[in-house]
Amino acid sequence: MLMEIEKLNYTYPSSGEEAVHALRDVTLSIEEGEFLALAGRSGSGKSTFVRHLNGLLRADSGDIKYRGQPIYAKKYPLGKLRQKVGLVFQYPEHQLFSRTVLDDVAFGPQNMGADKSQAEDMARKALEKVGIGEELFSSSPYELSGGQMRRVAIAGVLAMGPEVLVLDEPTAGLDPYSKRQLFALLREMQGNGTTIILVSHSMEEISEYADRVVVFLDGTVCMDGSPEDVFSQKELLDGAGLEMPQIMETLWKMQQKGIPVERLVCDEEKAAEEIFNAVTDRRGGTNA
Amino acid sequence: MIKVSNLVHSYLKYGKTEEDTISVKALDHVDMEIDKGEFIAIIGHNGSGKSTLAKHFNGLLFPAEGTVWINELPTSDHKNLGQIRRTVCMVFQNPDNQIIGATVEEDISFGLENMQIPREQMQDRIDRSLEAVRMTDKRQANPGSLSGGQKQKTAIAGAVAVSPECLVLDEATAMLDPKARREVIGIARELNEKQGITIILITHFMDEVAHADKIFVMDHGIVAESGTPEELFREPELLEKYRMELPPVTRLAYSLRKKGLPVRLPVMEPEDLAEQMERIYRGEQIC
Numbered sequence: 001m002l003m004e005i006e007k008l009n010y011t012y013p014s015s016g017e018e019a020v021h022a023l024r025d026v027t028l029s030i031e032e033g034e035f036l037a038l039a040g041r042s043g044s045g046k047s048t049f050v051r052h053l054n055g056l057l058r059a060d061s062g063d064i065k066y067r068g069q070p071i072y073a074k075k076y077p078l079g080k081l082r083q084k085v086g087l088v089f090q091y092p093e094h095q096l097f098s099r100t101v102l103d104d105v106a107f108g109p110q111n112m113g114a115d116k117s118q119a120e121d122m123a124r125k126a127l128e129k130v131g132i133g134e135e136l137f138s139s140s141p142y143e144l145s146g147g148q149m150r151r152v153a154i155a156g157v158l159a160m161g162p163e164v165l166v167l168d169e170p171t172a173g174l175d176p177y178s179k180r181q182l183f184a185l186l187r188e189m190q191g192n193g194t195t196i197i198l199v200s201h202s203m204e205e206i207s208e209y210a211d212r213v214v215v216f217l218d219g220t221v222c223m224d225g226s227p228e229d230v231f232s233q234k235e236l237l238d239g240a241g242l243e244m245p246q247i248m249e250t251l252w253k254m255q256q257k258g259i260p261v262e263r264l265v266c267d268e269e270k271a272a273e274e275i276f277n278a279v280t281d282r283r284g285g286t287n288a
Numbered sequence: 289m290i291k292v293s294n295l296v297h298s299y300l301k302y303g304k305t306e307e308d309t310i311s312v313k314a315l316d317h318v319d320m321e322i323d324k325g326e327f328i329a330i331i332g333h334n335g336s337g338k339s340t341l342a343k344h345f346n347g348l349l350f351p352a353e354g355t356v357w358i359n360e361l362p363t364s365d366h367k368n369l370g371q372i373r374r375t376v377c378m379v380f381q382n383p384d385n386q387i388i389g390a391t392v393e394e395d396i397s398f399g400l401e402n403m404q405i406p407r408e409q410m411q412d413r414i415d416r417s418l419e420a421v422r423m424t425d426k427r428q429a430n431p432g433s434l435s436g437g438q439k440q441k442t443a444i445a446g447a448v449a450v451s452p453e454c455l456v457l458d459e460a461t462a463m464l465d466p467k468a469r470r471e472v473i474g475i476a477r478e479l480n481e482k483q484g485i486t487i488i489l490i491t492h493f494m495d496e497v498a499h500a501d502k503i504f505v506m507d508h509g510i511v512a513e514s515g516t517p518e519e520l521f522r523e524p525e526l527l528e529k530y531r532m533e534l535p536p537v538t539r540l541a542y543s544l545r546k547k548g549l550p551v552r553l554p555v556m557e558p559e560d561l562a563e564q565m566e567r568i569y570r571g572e573q574i575c
Contacts, residue, residue, distance in 0.1 A: 041465045041467060042464070043435055090463075091382075145335040147334045173334075173463075174334060175332075175333035175334045175492050175531055175532070176333075176492065176532060176533035177533075178531075201464075201465045204536055241465070241467055242467075243466050243467070245536065246495070246536040246540075246558055247537065247540055249537075250558040250562055250565075253558055254562045254565050254566065259566060259569045268543060271540055272540060272543040272547060275540075275549075275565060276544065276547050276549065279569040280549075
């Protein structure tokens with residue numbers, strides 16, 4: 001097991017107003033190489049949770065083990081952990097700050113002790129991975145398009161060579177084409193052994209790309225399983241403030257109307273087949 | 289109500305030397321007309337120029353060439369700006385960047401105070417706009433304690449209180465969860481239907497544009513296509529050209545049609561497709 005999270009509790013420090021108990025006894029295991037999605041309505045605790053994974057927030061109680069080592073132990077090297085667990089925040093392009101694209105991406109490795117030429121080398125490789133070409137290396141990051149800026153920001157995290165990549169709503173504000181490009185990159189990284197943890201509001205995205213989805217509700221984990229299993233439980237999903245992906249919703253609605261749809265699936269092709277079989281079966285020999 | 293003619297917006301892209309510095313056209317001769325009471329959607333990939341265009345609708349940007357008229361007043365004449373900004377109000381993407389009051393009520397009253405609306409009238413306007421976005425119970429709340437959706441509703445209420453004729457939502461739902469997104473769009477539709485406010489919705493979410501009266505597709509600074517959702521969603525290839533995608537249920541309906549089922553296209557809602565499938569299943573003719 002790559003990460004084991006046990007009974008994590010966290011309350012936001014507050015001044016006077018009601019304290020927000022953001023995480024309550026969250027227990028979760030993360031396997032190496034999986035593509036894990038975290039879902040839940042705004043304020044459910046998922047963003048707070050991921051900020052614990054690299055020690056950015058420290059839990060009030062509970063434990064996190066990375067490769068068996070408890071990260072809250074006295075001499076645990078948190079700096080190293082932050083290299084291994086890369087966190088990409090919402091709107092990461094707001095954190096670009098250097099004069100050129102290459103400088104910006106090389107900043108992290110340099111900060112971790114690499115010399116300038118080593119750091120630039122790492123930056124080049126990371127930029128290549130995210131599909132930013134050499135011709136943009138000396139541009140100012142602010143001259144790039146939204147999608148490009150986001151890829152540069154992600155390259156900044158990749159340059160540190162993370163084993164786990166955590167992304168908090170990485171596609172907010174991106175057009176469909178840029179989204180697909182980003183997911184192609186994540187898939188490729190998963191193929192190379194990187195563990196991907198994705199916080200997302202899009203059930204469509206999750207059903208298309210994740211192996212497993214964990215649903216947060218009021219600071220606790222309320223569902224955990226394959227996207228198909230989780231999303232087909234309409235009542236629990238409703239209770240968590242989430243909606244079925246459109247395709248599955250169509251199949252579910254057909255079932256409600258008494259049409260013998262066998263399985264609630266998210267995949268477009270499988271759904272088309274399900275539906276075709278369901279509606280043509282009954283008609284038997286009658287012509288279409 | 290809004291007329292755009294030959295609009296060009298350009299900015300300078302600075303190079304290493306003066307010769308490398310070039311002028312880039314974010315809007316390249318755009319023509320557009322929007323009638324009062326319409327629900328308009330503007331879509332287009334990142335960098336296509338849609339947000340730049342929106343900022344011309346209430347004089348946040350000024351034309352380099354061409355003209356934008358709001359109710360016949362050109363935005364290029366600074367004397368008109370006060371009037372124009374009361375006519376067209378904007379709500380932006382990030383809920384945290386546009387709230388300034390210490391309470392929801394105070395935030396909404398900011399625009400009204402700016403307009404020097406008398407106190408009695410102000411209360412009434414605040415009441416009505418809070419009601420319109422269903423936030424009456426949050427009147428005294430600290431905006432910092434609100435969810436993203438509630439913050440966006442506060443921003444909309446602040447705009448509605450000014451009684452604009454037109455409300456521009458510039459990717460106002462991009463940061464919201466699905467339920468909050470649906471609610472904000474529902475409120476926009478209600479403001480359009482009940483109060484006749486012209487809505488201009490800028491978005492990447494195709495399911496949000498399904499109910500628009502008209503859609504404009506922006507691409508590289510021009511209006512590449514325009515039409516009703518029915519017209520533009522009829523063939524998936526049309527939008528793909530501009531790096532857009534149809535909603536999943538719309539695509540599913542195409543696949544079913546390809547498989548030989550008599551589906552009436554385009555389908556924009558799961559309910560519609562489920563109903564059509566029910567009729568086919570029960571052997572009724574739908575075409």
